[in-house]
Amino acid sequence: MYPIDFDNLINIFQKLPGVGAKTAQRYAFAVLDLNEEDRAAYIAAIEGISRIRRCEVCGFLTADDKCEVCKDSSRDRSIIVVVAYPQEVAAIEKAGNYHGLYHVLGGLISSNKGVFPDDLMIEQLLNRIDESTREVILATSSTMDGEMTALYLDKVLKNKDVLVTRLAHGLPMGASLDYADELTLIKALNNRRRIEE
Ligand SMILES: [Zn+2]
Structure with a gap:
């Protein structure tokens, strides 16, 4: 027609x-x-x-080998926030209170959806942690998959000489945050805690 x-x-x-x-x-x-x-x-x-492709270091989006955050020498290289999706990096950046690095897993471990640790950028996370890394903040959502993924990461990060913390509340999902969400997010980052055994 x-x-x-x-x-x-x-x-x-x-x-x-x-x-x-x-x-x-x-x-x-x-x-x-x-x-x-x-x-x-x-x-x-x-x-x-x-x-557009994934940053070879952190998995965020970029048109180069490395993304803007990884290339930015003014960022605090001692802290890495771990999230599931690139939208969550954008959300945290929008809140504007965090100046460390990121690691984007590309999803969450999920027994329902058949997503296993090997399907995510977990190996890359372990490989990039070095003596300059002081803290890894697990910022996956507070859904069942998000919690499962955080627990798994906490376990595999045990052999590394880094402090592992978890957000006080789950990350607000999605790319668009309103002002209230941004405050919640900043509070959740500030009130991060160690994972209880
Ligand atoms: Zn990057």
Whole structure:
């Protein structure tokens, strides 16, 4: 019915989570109706995604070998906050109270979903801990999988000469935090504690 290029656009929108045929068609028309400048920016942004990959050190997103945080020599290299997803790094950065490093696991250990330690960037975490590392803060969510993952990490970090702490409360999930969430997050970071045996 539509020209093939337009059908292709509808089809790729439909690959996004929660987007059905009708919404995909609406999005395709919306792109078609963008002014020339916005449409060029849209195409450039989509093309730019092909340059995005995981930081070889911490697993956060980057267009280079290393991400902006890992490259920043003014960051405190003695502390590493461990999270499951890149969105959580963005959330903590937005709260603006933390100046150490990160490690993004790429998910959580989950017996339900069949995710095992080997599926996550745990080996890389163990390998990057050296004499300059003083503390590892486990900031995985307070869900069952988040707690399981924190317990597992606490166990494997036992052989390392670092202080292992856990957030006072679970990390607010998702990329967008409101002001109240940011305060909770800062409080959770400040009130971190050792994991009880
Ligand atoms: Zn990095």
